[in-house]
Amino acid sequence: MTGATAGLGAHALQHIAAQPGTRVIIGARGSGRTVPPGVEVIPLDLASLASVSDFADAVTRRLGGARIDVLVLNAGMQTSNAEARSAEGYELTFAVNHLAHYLLARLLVPRMADQGRLVITTSETHDPAITPIAPKTLDPRALAFPGKGGFGTGIRAYSASKLCNLLTAQSFAALGSVTTRQITVIAFSPGLTGGTSLGRDSSPARRAFVTLLMRTVFRLIALFRPEYVMGTPERAGEALAEVSLGAVTPPPGRIYISLVKGEPKFPDPSELARSRDAQDRLWRASAAMVGID
């Protein structure tokens, strides 16, 4: 699992690690992380593709011949502008949220058990019908190498990276090797969740502005758009665990689960997220960027 050290993922980890007979390995940056007893921690910095490869190698070695039943790719970040770059020079939000997870899934899905589950955390912010600034077209190169940063570019990069998570989940779900092995692929949107550290890199002034926005404008919008009702990290984490452990599954033929007012719903993703052409273009561009076929 990625993204298990903070926010809603830390709550999900508590539930997952509490399952009897479950071995849990998480990827985390830094050292000295506090995790539930028995959880194994392997270094992983998603801002570096070399770190992702090292992590996948270390997991494979540690597993020996054992298979992964559930692969949860939950880590995510958001910046106030799109100016930071990953170790390989890609825009950081795109690199961490999408590219690193794309590579990790390409490396670890072959190590998964038949009838396993691959869960990728996305967001309803990918959808222009819910978030007007969400992308209406896809240009992977422009996401990897955006022009000048500035106001609004951080949230746009975030929303686009979450679209990439959904496109990638659908591409994996359509892979022959995944369908033959009956691996269930799910794109999980936890919904607007307060009290996590997602915006931690923003300046105090920006964080105060976002808090004000959430307490005023978002509350008004929430009166007629339930997707704007703010949930808790506890419930979002519990729902991620339910999805990961198989207690909640989308209806046949669907892969998108969106938590709305604490309840799992199965809406259509955005039109662009459903585009086979966009899925294929992102898959090919991402493969070239991470240096695999």
Ligand SMILES: NC(=O)c1ccc[n+]([C@@H]2O[C@H](COP(=O)([O-])OP(=O)(O)OC[C@H]3O[C@@H](n4cnc5c(N)ncnc54)[C@H](OP(=O)(O)O)[C@@H]3O)[C@@H](O)[C@H]2O)c1
């Ligand atoms: N909060 C919301 O409203 C919301 C809404 C929709 C979707 N989501 C999605 O939900 C997921 C979890 O978000 P959250 O709100 O719980 O955020 P959070 O509290 O900031 O947690 C993010 C997690 O990702 C990890 N992470 C970030 N950058 C990393 C890196 N370079 N290498 C390794 N791990 C890294 C963090 O590790 P550290 O402990 O090292 O920081 C942390 O475990 C994300 O995918 C986010 O996009 C959140």
